[in-house]
Amino acid sequence: MKFHITPTVFIFFLSLLATMGYSQNISKKITGNVFEATSNQPIEYATIAIVQNATGKPITGTITDSNGLFTLETNATDFYIEVSFMGYAPQVFRDFKLVKNKIDLGLITLTEDLNTLGEVLVRAEKSQTEFKLDKRVFIVGSDISSTGASSLEVLNSVPSVNVSIEGVISLRGSQGVQVLINGKPSVLASADGNALGTITADMIERIEVITNPSAKYNASGTAGIINIVIKSSEKRGLNGAASLNAGVPNSNSFGLSLNKRTEMFNLFTQLGFGKRTFKTKSKSTNKDFVNDSTITNNERSTFNEKFGSLLLGTDFHINDRNVLTLSGTYAFEIEDQLANSYFDKFFEETTRTDSWLRQDNTEATNPKIRYELQYKKDFKRHEDQDLLFSALGNSFAKDQKSIYNNTTSFGDEPNTLQETRTDYKLEDFTFKLDYTHPFLEKYTLETGSQYDINNVSNDFEVRDFINEEWISNPDLTNVFNFDQKVFALYSTMAFEDDVWGLKLGLRLESTNLTTELKTTNALNKKSYANFFPSVHTSYNIHDNFSLQLGYSKRISRPGLRQLNPFNNIRNNYSISRGNPDLQPEYTDSFELTSIHKLEKASLNFSLYNRYTTDVVENIISFENSISTSQPENIGTSNTVGFEFNSKYTFARWFTVTSDFNINYFNRKGEFELEIFDFKGTRWTTSLTSKFKLPKEFDLEVAGNYNSKFASVQGEISDNFFADMGVRKKILKGKFILNLSVRDVFATRVDERIVSQPTYYTSNSSKRGRFIVFGVSYAFGKGEAMEFSGQR
Structure with a gap:
């Protein structure tokens, strides 16, 4: 007979054992071992309470470990000891012997209480x-x-x-x-x-x-x-897992996770290292209708990555109501990439005038450090009252060099040699303080603040090999600094009973952003503050059906890549760069959701509306067969959509999860006297089937489809892809064999098309099929889990 029920009521009961009636007498040590009477098995989580004789109030207490053992100390003089466990008759000890300030209760047996056991099992x-x-x-x-x-x-x-x-x-x-x-x-x-x-x-x-x-x-x-x-x-x-993976293309990794829990400490560590390869096929076409010229590019690239990481951390339980967490991670990545791009230039689409090969050889190293300090305090007056402070830091650096070699095989295009150097440094810091205060049984107040600091420096240089000498290109070389600070205050007030609830919230975020092109002394400063209200309400029609209505205002701030004005010269005929003048997007989001809980299924239906201003879109400018993409703020977007997702268990061995989302959008905008008004529909769907097969085999098959939809200057093509996986459990999940195949049919192609009266461009990329086989082993309790080896 196993005892894994951890009754919440007794956990809550333990949290009330804070009425310390300690005297100044010598501390007494109390020990014992709790067993179940019928099976003679130890009972874990049995409650040991020291109770004051005069008042019947608890003084202190503890719980038993996995072997049924317990130890506690008290200074009390007039008390009795009660041993209890949900569903069992308690044992009370009033007469006990004190020998050298020790009380040994020995072997304690608990018997089932048939009057309460049935009710416990029904609930739990x-x-x-x-x-x-x-x-x-x-x-x-x-x-x-x-x-x-x-x-x-x-x-x-x-x-x-x-x-x-x-x-x-x-x-x-x-x-x-x-x-x-x-x-x-x-x-x-x-x-x-x-x-x-x-x-x-x-x-x-x-x-x-x-x-x-x-x-x-x-x-x-x-x-x-x-x-x-x-x-x-x-x-x-001690709990943990070790995993070893091998895959095609090259995807080899080893991961080890350990988690050691004691009464006061939770120690965790993770070690991972490996090597992965990504192979990508890309195509691009630029058609210049003014000059009757076309340039095509077929690229094959191989990206190799070696990585290693070490994580160390601990949760220190100062006492039952205070927890301090410290953790840190160090990771190091070594990257190299080789790309061959085959260019052809045509006149009137049929006459080839030039052909050349552009080779890209890139090497980079990336050290990463992450560290965090967190403190959480729970309060005696209410189980949901707590205070949380957290401080997180993150640093990342990239030292990268690339060499681009153009070799002409046909035509008059000259051979060229270029190189780039990137010295990139990032530092992020986040400080948070959150406080939750329930009151009057049905009301809850939440309040807090947050401060985010983001600092980035990107030193980028392009050099051309001219007359046997490397010459820096001043038009493409600069140092870009990004400094963003966001300070936030929030407060929410909620009322909730068994049927209806309402939650109102308001958040203030103040943003200070500075971007600087250091070499050219181009400084751009922005400061803005915004209120972000939220309203949520729900109505439980019955236990299995609920309606939820919500509104929130959101912001999408432009990131470093969108703001950085440096050109990406990997393909000199398809250039992308950032825009330091970019403004954030603002969205008003409404959502009505119905939640149905059936015997074998859960269903969710949602209607939503999102109205966004200052929408960020990549705008293509085209000249002399060169397309240049730069993000701009282009008008507004009004999106109305319907979403359905479900999880249906046809049988214990067969579950299907489905998601379907369709929306209609209406775009209005103007940029440089050009009108960008258009409408469209977009929909996505996914279906995942999970089978529990005999002999502890699990099979999973997932399909995803994304429809074609209109973009600001053209369209995004549709794509379909499928994933599958097979898992075999051995020794009740202590060993796991795992085989996964992503993009089974190699059909996932990302394609963007821009079609305008004077030009046409298309860009597509495809990574293809990934196959990974893994073996995992679990330490302690629970199942082994595979190590994904993600970056």
């Missing part, structure tokens, strides 16, 4: 989803918590959430998801490896899913938030 046996004001809460029951599965397996049971065999998490079909642990960012939730695999199902109390974040979160937004809440009496001991 099956996992369930609860609809809250602005989120859905998945309560992890014993049907999952006792399986020993990893947290990624638990996420697969949550409506609207899908986890691929490779461990990629998506929410309502989108992979832009932020994963939090106990309400805060954590290296354990990073997508860079398999650290989430060290969190097992029996450690998880609940999973919260937020699809339309309130003013509490960054106004720049994400596709959604998943918060994994760990039980306060989390599993002690």
